[in-house]
Amino acid sequence: MTLTAPASPRAARTRRAPVDPRLLREVRSARSHLVRTVALGLVQAACVIVTALVIARLGAQLLEHRQLPQDAPALLLALLAALAVRAAAVLVEQRTAHRAATEAIGDLRGRIVAHAATLGPRGGAGRGADLTALATTGIEKLRPYLVGYVPQLMLAVTVTPLCLLTIGILDPLSALIAVITLPLVPLFMILVGKMTVGRSEALLADMRTLWSQLLDLVDGLPTLRALGRERGPEKIVRTLGDRHRASAIGSLTFAFLSSMVLELLATLCVALIAVSIGMRLVYGEMDLAPALAVLVLAPEIYLPLRNVGSQYHSSTDGLAAVGAAFEVLDEVPPADGAIPAPDLRTSHLALRCVSVLSRDGSAPHRADLELRPGRILALTGASGAGKTTAVQVLLGLLEADEGRAEVVDEHGNATDVRELDRRSLWDQVALLPQRPVLPPGTIRSVLESARPGATDAELEEVAAATGLEAVIAQRGWSADLGRSGRGISLGERQRLALARALLSPTPLVVLDEPTAHLDGGTEDLVLDLLRTLRAQGRTVLLIAHRSRLVDVADDVAVVEAAS
Template identity: 45%
Template sequence: MKPFDPRLIRYASATRAYIAFLVGLGLLSTASITAQVFLIAYAVEPIFYGNSPTTARLVLALAGVLLARAAVTYVQKSIGHRAALKVIADLRGQVLRHAGDMGERWLSDGHSPKIVTLATRGLDDLEDYFVKFLPELFLTAIAMPALLLVVAILDWPSALLVAACIPLVPLFMILIGKLTARYSAKRLKTMEEQSAQLLDLLAGLPTLKALGREKGPGAHVKTLGDRFASSTLQTLAVAFLSGAALEFLTTLTTALVAVEVGFRMVGGSILLAHGLILIMLTPEILRPLREVGTQFHASANGVAAVDAALTLLTTPLPTHDDGVTAPDLASTPIKFNGVSMFAEGRATVAPAGLTGVVEPGKVTVLRGPSGAGKTTAVSMLLGLLQPSEGTIRIGSIPLENIDRESLWNQITWVPQRPALIPGTVADNLGASPEEAAQAAALTGFSDVVASLPDGWDTRIGSGGVGLSVGQRQRLALTRALVSPRALVVLDEPSAHLDASSETYVSDVVKELRRRGHTVLVIAHRAAMVALADHVIDVRSGTRDISAELAADAARRRAIEAVNRVLDGEADFAIPAALRNGGTR
């Protein structure tokens, strides 16, 4: 676990300005510390010798320095909070975008709960890192050598003594930090497991309740919660241990300098003011390093989250040739040629051998039973999934050679559960009032707008009024009508509407065709199929996975055998790389 990961500057641009700001504050803080110590020493010395004509002026100057130092600390923390929020928002957006670009299959392969945890609670822990830890880290790099140089100028033996004690602090930090890093990683993993369990429970709660088993998983959730609490307490215990060790080392160093300087002051070889400066500067030299050790444990969770986020962002995306711009979908057919999708470890193939053409300016319906792979086919068309077999072409160009952004800029996708953009109803459409009113009348969304407290200006989404799934679908259909994009993909557009409201969907599809849009509809209902210019039947199939299952079983047996050796339960000759933790 690195105290500062250089990749953070690359992926979070707000970090650069904040680091430059920290360097400037470090210089100001170092100057104020030096001035404070000198003013105290020279204000006390005349009082000790009974001659203090300048003490009042020095005390006033000291008050000004203390106020300046307090102002620097205040500015540092306030700016740190703002910088942390900017970086968290920036990283959260990049994590979500990168995870989405990895594709649906990658997310469904156990990564979705990790992304949810990382993008919410995980990155929120980054605030302590920016507000508490990072300023002290840069202050250590600036103030410690500068103040040590001041001590060396005043008295080189004291500087040598402090320099000899300094390596003990990072040594203990490394030893205790390794333990903290392990506990922080364990805590993050436990939180991810807990999130995954809760997400699965929420998704399957209706089924569990119908079967009378809704209380069964409670014991497992409690176990996960206890493990999370235990790992948090372990991290806190190590933090207290670290704080005690660092305080002991800095106190010991200060005491050694004080004793050495005290004897020399008694012998008359060093002036009182210089002796006081040396004694007061010693803890100030070590203070940033001590705070780094203390705050490292407070921000260790944030450091672990940053490492997880940057590891995700450096994960290569599925290959896409960005050199080819997508053809105009208003005049170019889309061809499915023997497209199949396999799921690892499953015999089901959905879709299986999908072949068909989506003609420009026409209405094409994907028809088939549930689980046949209709939505998967659309995901492959959108570039979110790669076919296991077969090809999809836009005109004569293979889909994998097309820049996805240029493709997405021509597609309006209306999923079964459309997302709301936080803002007003009008913001969600992004059209002129006249266009919005005409489209809403056709989709029946005008009735929804009339029922809202502020009409088109009603705020919806995060922090606003929520809409039902059916109302969201009407909003999405209205958005599709006002969109100039050539291809409109409708995933079960009437799934959450009653039979009387299905007429609105039919009118929308007819209007889109009249305007020259290419419409691709996933549909079960006969009314949608009757509107189609062309119907593509989607079917599922099976494949032989006996070889895959045998290979997977052999791999599991090999891992279990190696782990038994590592645990001392068996004695076999295994490679040294595996003994050193290669398997685990």
């Protein structure tokens, strides 16, 4: 399943509960928020009933006996207390709702990212920019759902029935009118829902598609600019923006129309009760006090349901976000093994006839290689042949469709990588992809994170060996870097990542085109760095296109694809 695809018609027709049970079952803050909202709803219902009864009593005394409200201080105090408690309940509900939404979003966001990482590079949950869109703006759709829709839904199941029961005690005829007209509100909600079905899923899919293509475009801008084609993609961006804007405006249009329809319906329903009470008051068939109480309570019957209807678009958006999040979380990650990985300083990794299916066949196809300890292995082949994929299989990040990756210890015992405790294997590997991933912090802290406790002399040595000393001379050791090394150029990030690899004590270093973003002078430093790593007795796996990198290797393995 691809997350960027719009929702299928079958998915759009699937009925969903107003509150997703998975959200309540697996997200503690959402469950606590629901329980707290129910309790606050009961408090508000009690305050509404007390307020109506007190106002009715004060109004009846004023109109029938000319007794001013200040002549009944106990009733005034009761009224003020009910209003104050209700206001406090509403305030607590709103404040806790925002806090609960923030905690729930943070919880789901962390679980999405962590789970997607365990799925591997080709996890069915989707990767890259699409996952970024879901974990940022996509999951934020949950906020209006928890802050707006869920509280109104809980009020509808607490305030509405209690007020209806009170009206039934005071005036059964008004209660009968309310019971007959009340189903009209959910009926119109269903009609509105049928018009908006699938719209939220389509809006979320459009937004994530826009994010994915925009981020891909930004990543490819240097290449487009080098080829002189940076002026073309704005048409694609404009088309994507127009499509997203049309989806958003369509959703807002239905939201405003549904609010207007429900507002008009609730007003007419209250008017029916008011007309009935007015006619009976004129003919003396009803006392004034219960009539006033019923008139105050009648709007409170319809208000929660009306608000639920007006918040319906928040419900669909929130449920769509929850569904997309659990699509990621429901993906089954590859099972981890239990065997500790052997020491890679004396063991070697190998691929045995490994093939991985791709769009056009398999890449790599029947790949065989051995990575012996203390040597440099250059992995070569045409672009798209599956060199990076082969490395991912070798490190247990991806399962092969054919063949297997194995670790052979010093005694010649071979163990399938899938049977190993992957963490014990990855702790012995320093991986440097083409686009380095760096933690935020200063240049010094980023280097020290590769080897805690490194001395100043060691830091200066690796900086000189990788050409990083020029960056340090210009910016200083305390230069603050953003996430993934933001604030320095891509080439400087590459040097910093190389310095981290050299400083790391891991016995295996994997370099994916380490000279891709470096000039000729810095490329010489990288070649010297490879020789230094070999002199230290460390094993190096090198994905290489340039002949100078291949020349420095001890062994060469060629990877090929097959259609």
